[in-house]
Amino acid sequence: MSTIPDILVVDDEPAVCWALTQLFTLQGYRVSAVHTGAEALTKLSERSLTHILLDAKLQDMDGLTLAAAARARNPTAVVVLISGFYYRNDPTIARALADAHIDGFIPKPFTHAEVMRWVLDATPNHG
Numbered sequence: 001m002s003t004i005p006d007i008l009v010v011d012d013e014p015a016v017c018w019a020l021t022q023l024f025t026l027q028g029y030r031v032s033a034v035h036t037g038a039e040a041l042t043k044l045s046e047r048s049l050t051h052i053l054l055d056a057k058l059q060d061m062d063g064l065t066l067a068a069a070a071r072a073r074n075p076t077a078v079v080v081l082i083s084g085f086y087y088r089n090d091p092t093i094a095r096a097l098a099d100a101h102i103d104g105f106i107p108k109p110f111t112h113a114e115v116m117r118w119v120l121d122a123t124p125n126h127g
Contacts, residue, residue, distance in 0.1 A: 009033040010040040010054035037061025044073040056083035067101045084108035
């Protein structure tokens with residue numbers, strides 16, 4: 001059974017939210033974008049999502065803290081951390097992956113293809 005992805009983008013950079021919203025909307029996906037952790041928590045309580053892409057460093061909340069909250073509220077969602085702060089082999093990222101707080105990591109700057117791979121091919125890394 002194929003489900004249209006329902007995506008939440010959380011990034012304090014308006015340009016990143018705009019670009020990802022455009023990318024996903026053009027594919028026919030449902031997408032919401034917010035700029036703070038507080039806004040994300042509100043969206044997470046409103047509906048179940050298939051994908052949550054969030055920035056590691058938000059102005060009001062740490063992205064990994066938000067990832068854990070997102071996982072608790074949407075246990076079947078694919079949660080991907082996007083960051084210009086961490087690097088791919090960072091021990092913090094490895095720990096978040098091992099603890100299943102996130103399913104993947106995308107470093108900034110990223111390509112559209114890299115982001116789309118997480119929407120089209122990713123499965124949650126939790127059980």
